[in-house]
Amino acid sequence: MTSLFALVDCNNFYASCERVFQPQLNGKPIVVLSNNDGCVIARSNEAKACGIQMGAPLFEIKDAIAFHGIHVFSSNYELYGDMSRRVVLVLSEYSPHVEVYSIDESFLDLGNFLDVDIEKYARAIWERVPRATGIPVAVGVARTKTLAKLANRVAKKSKKANGMLVLTDPKHIEAALKATEIGDVWGIGRRYARKLSQFGVNTAYDLTRQTDSFIKKHLTILGLRTVKELRGEPCLDLETMPPAKQNICTSRSFGEALTELSDIEEALSTHAVRCAFKLRKQKSCAMAFTVFLETSRFGQDSQMYFNSRTVRLDSPSSSELVILPAALEALRVIFREGFRYKKTGVIVSGICPANQVQQSLFEPDTRQRDSNLMKTLDGLRERYGFKSVFYGVQGTSGKWQMQNSNLSPCYTTKLKDLLKAN
Amino acid sequence: MEATVIPLHPIEEHRFLVIIDQGNTLPLFTTTVRAGFPSPASDYGSEPIDLNTYASNHPASTFLVEVVGDSMTGAGILPGDLAIVNKDIKPFSGNIVMAFVDGGFTIKRLRIEKEATYLDSENPTYQPIRIDSPEQGMFWGVVVGIHRKL
Numbered sequence: 413m414t415s416l417f418a419l420v421d422c423n424n425f426y427a428s429c430e431r432v433f434q435p436q437l438n439g440k441p442i443v444v445l446s447n448n449d450g451c452v453i454a455r456s457n458e459a460k461a462c463g464i465q466m467g468a469p470l471f472e473i474k475d476a477i478a479f480h481g482i483h484v485f486s487s488n489y490e491l492y493g494d495m496s497r498r499v500v501l502v503l504s505e506y507s508p509h510v511e512v513y514s515i516d517e518s519f520l521d522l523g524n525f526l527d528v529d530i531e532k533y534a535r536a537i538w539e540r541v542p543r544a545t546g547i548p549v550a551v552g553v554a555r556t557k558t559l560a561k562l563a564n565r566v567a568k569k570s571k572k573a574n575g576m577l578v579l580t581d582p583k584h585i586e587a588a589l590k591a592t593e594i595g596d597v598w599g600i601g602r603r604y605a606r607k608l609s610q611f612g613v614n615t616a617y618d619l620t621r622q623t624d625s626f627i628k629k630h631l632t633i634l635g636l637r638t639v640k641e642l643r644g645e646p647c648l649d650l651e652t653m654p655p656a657k658q659n660i661c662t663s664r665s666f667g668e669a670l671t672e673l674s675d676i677e678e679a680l681s682t683h684a685v686r687c688a689f690k691l692r693k694q695k696s697c698a699m700a701f702t703v704f705l706e707t708s709r710f711g712q713d714s715q716m717y718f719n720s721r722t723v724r725l726d727s728p729s730s731s732e733l734v735i736l737p738a739a740l741e742a743l744r745v746i747f748r749e750g751f752r753y754k755k756t757g758v759i760v761s762g763i764c765p766a767n768q769v770q771q772s773l774f775e776p777d778t779r780q781r782d783s784n785l786m787k788t789l790d791g792l793r794e795r796y797g798f799k800s801v802f803y804g805v806q807g808t809s810g811k812w813q814m815q816n817s818n819l820s821p822c823y824t825t826k827l828k829d830l831l832k833a834n
Numbered sequence: 835m836e837a838t839v840i841p842l843h844p845i846e847e848h849r850f851l852v853i854i855d856q857g858n859t860l861p862l863f864t865t866t867v868r869a870g871f872p873s874p875a876s877d878y879g880s881e882p883i884d885l886n887t888y889a890s891n892h893p894a895s896t897f898l899v900e901v902v903g904d905s906m907t908g909a910g911i912l913p914g915d916l917a918i919v920n921k922d923i924k925p926f927s928g929n930i931v932m933a934f935v936d937g938g939f940t941i942k943r944l945r946i947e948k949e950a951t952y953l954d955s956e957n958p959t960y961q962p963i964r965i966d967s968p969e970q971g972m973f974w975g976v977v978v979g980i981h982r983k984l
Contacts, residue, residue, distance in 0.1 A: 501894035
């Protein structure tokens with residue numbers, strides 16, 4: 413049995429998504445901003461060449477934006493999510509086993525393909541994804557996931573590879589390992605890289621030459637797994653089923669500072685409903701949740717306030733009818749007049765699978781009723797959008813909504829935002 | 835009865851649009867669960883007719899585009915129609931395509947000649963657009979269908 417993995421990584425994914433629908437921006441510098449238009453979270457190659465750093469706050473790069481004519485976008489996760497789904501859909505035609513590693517990266521299991529010219533196959537993927545979706549990708553193929561990740565990196569950097577590299581020839585692997593610094597190896601952080609450089613271990617190749625006991629001592633057992641993978645010994649398999657999350661947090665900074673309890677209630681109730689929805693989506697229930705409320709951290713000391721309250725439920729639940737009123741009650745307890753609030757949110761914890769819930773002895777059993785209602789609500793929301801049904805307390809003022817002044821239309825998910833053609 | 839087109843939530847995998855009829859899809863079979871003898875039809879139950887698959891077998895590469903302007907009325911494409919555009923098809927001369935020309939999207943019939951490529955309107959009031967170099971225009975997708983509300 414021979415293992416073979418491909419890592420397909422979308423190039424500058426957010427910027428590429430915007431370009432599919434605005435082709436005039438091909439070759440132009442683009443940045444995408446975080447929630448609330450705070451700082452840079454994605455850059456096109458042209459924007460990188462203008463010296464824009466990842467994470468730079470918007471106000472610091474105002475001059476550079478004007479000088480270089482950089483196009484600025486608020487993050488449009490609805491659009492990016494749908495384009496990501498399309499890319500994965502195309503990839504799933506090439507392998508029955510696809511691990512969606514992040515919004516713009518997927519691993520494909522290409523092991524045990526008989527009579528397939530892998531070079532040709534990888535090239536077919538590399539050509540097809542951009543043709544079908546408009547999103548350019550880089551493809552790296554190797555015997556282990558860690559080497560596939562490395563191959564992908566080399567594919568992007570090397571002019572000769574031009575975005576596609578099959579790394580199975582031992583000579584090529586050695587050259588690629590020698591050209592890769594330790595800090596750039598998947599699973600090894602910068603901190604370990606500094607530590608290892610004291611021992612004269614600087615490249616991925618140096619790392620593969622160390623003894624197992626040296627690696628274990630300095631990088632732990634997880635590091636040893638990474639090194640074995642670099643040597644071509646597969647230790648990581650595809651994770652096609654993502655593990656259920658142990659903590660779910662839903663929070664957003666407000667678009668503007670809020671002082672009124674009713675405005676904050678609107679925000680919190682929306683977060684609470686989202687949280688419960690996420691729980692049900694992964695078929696879990698939560699034992700407890702924490703509501704927090706805070707002012708801006710950049711204010712003067714006298715005006716700063718942070719508080720939170722954790723509520724324990726009688727029995728684990730994912731019902732909005734349980735979580736929402738309790739969350740609002742907690743909020744009313746921690747709310748103080750006279751502050752300018754910037755953020756509120758809900759964190760659920762003590763998460764367990766929904767089918768293992770113990771019913772409390774002294775509680776009326778409303779679970780069946782609730783669960784039916786939730787199913788109906790979820791169905792409506794999946795179909796008609798999250799704003800189709802909501803609780804009165806969620807309100808419609810939307811004062812807390814984020815600032816996203818440069819948001820592009822949701823071309824693929826909203827009828828009113830469709831592309832127009834003459 | 836009015837038919838409307840709605841896009842489904844992005845998480846839904848294989849569907850891309852569904853045509854609903856007074857809020858309902860069109861089921862081939864329906865069964866209700868009852869106590870007692872099970873319905874003999876339930877084993878033969880089928881998914882409702884899915885007009886998405888009728889519109890396109892390629893949900894990953896299919897996009898809906900709203901038609902504005904009357905340059906293709908001769909081909910039966912009217913303002914307000916929704917064009918179903920597939921990016922994943924190689925365009926041939928004679929296809930109706932969507933292209934990006936002069937900073938905007940346009941739907942026209944493609945004509946590839948030896949000396950240049952043309953985008954022809956199907957309305958005598960519009961002139962053909964001549965494309966000599968890749969900078970002038972970019973192919974975006976092939977129009978594979980039209981949806982119109984009556």
